[in-house]
Amino acid sequence: xxxxxxxxxxxxxxxxxxxxxxxxxxxxxxxxxxxxxxxxxxxxxxxxxxxxxxxxxxxxxxxxxxxxxxxxxxxxxxxxxxxxxxxxxxxxxxxxxxxxxxxxxxxxxxxxxxxxxxxxxxxxxxxxxxxxxxxxxxxxxxxxxxxxxxxxxxxxxxxxxxxxxxxxxxxxxxxxxxxxxxxxxxxxxxxxxxxxxxxxxxxxxxxxxxxxxxxxxxxxxxxx
Numbered sequence: 758x759x760x761x762x763x764x765x766x767x768x769x770x771x772x773x774x775x776x777x778x779x780x781x782x783x784x785x786x787x788x789x790x791x792x793x794x795x796x797x798x799x800x801x802x803x804x805x806x807x808x809x810x811x812x813x814x815x816x817x818x819x820x821x822x823x824x825x826x827x828x829x830x831x832x833x834x835x836x837x838x839x840x841x842x843x844x845x846x847x848x849x850x851x852x853x854x855x856x857x858x859x860x861x862x863x864x865x866x867x868x869x870x871x872x873x874x875x876x877x878x879x880x881x882x883x884x885x886x887x888x889x890x891x892x893x894x895x896x897x898x899x900x901x902x903x904x905x906x907x908x909x910x911x912x913x914x915x916x917x918x919x920x921x922x923x924x925x926x927x928x929x930x931x932x933x934x935x936x937x938x939x940x941x942x943x944x945x946x947x948x949x950x951x952x953x954x955x956x957x958x959x960x961x962x963x964x965x966x967x968x969x970x971x972x973x974x975x976x977x978x979x980x981x
Contacts, residue, residue: 767888798827847912847972892933900926
């Protein structure tokens with residue numbers, strides 16, 4: 758893969774990830790949010806493939822694990838749970854229109870800020886060139902959107918999706934900061950959250966069966 762191709766393909770895939778993050782965060786249908794997460798996972802796998810071809814063949818192990826966990830197992834868990842429990846998100850703390858505006862502002866402002874000052878956030882020569890600079894800005898933007906979703910949503914399943922977004926942001930930053938490091942595939946594989954997602958959905962299913970809701974606010978009221 759040539760440098761020109763890498764410099765074009767990777768930023769395109771990365772920037773598209775921000776769109777899938779916004780959809781996953783803001784759409785009220787949990788099923789659509791799960792599909793948006795799947796789309797993002799495939800985009801991330803595509804970026805891993807580009808880096809594996811251009812920089813580090815050892816990353817193919819990470820490609821395989823990410824494809825299995827992020828693009829197959831986690832979406833299967835999410836969609837399987839939603840088939841049993843329903844796909845409508847519990848009412849969020851912030852209304853749809855204001856939340857879309859806030860998330861959009863976060864996405865644009867945080868991307869511009871981190872892209873402009875990437876070298877201050879990560880003191881590595883790679884942050885001064887593309888596609889690494891764009892990747893780092895996108896990674897931190899996705900992480901920020903995931904954090905916003907985690908804070909602003911009351912539905913437990915949406916919180917799981919938010920954690921998945923956080924992890925995707927972390928993985929994009931990892932592969933962008935040190936793609937040539939031999940240990941990077943092992944670090945990436947070790948930080949997969951598949952088991953965490955499985956355990957969280959298992960607990961959420963039990964809570965829903967016992968209390969009849971996955972709304973965190975209602976659960977708090979029930980506890981008190």
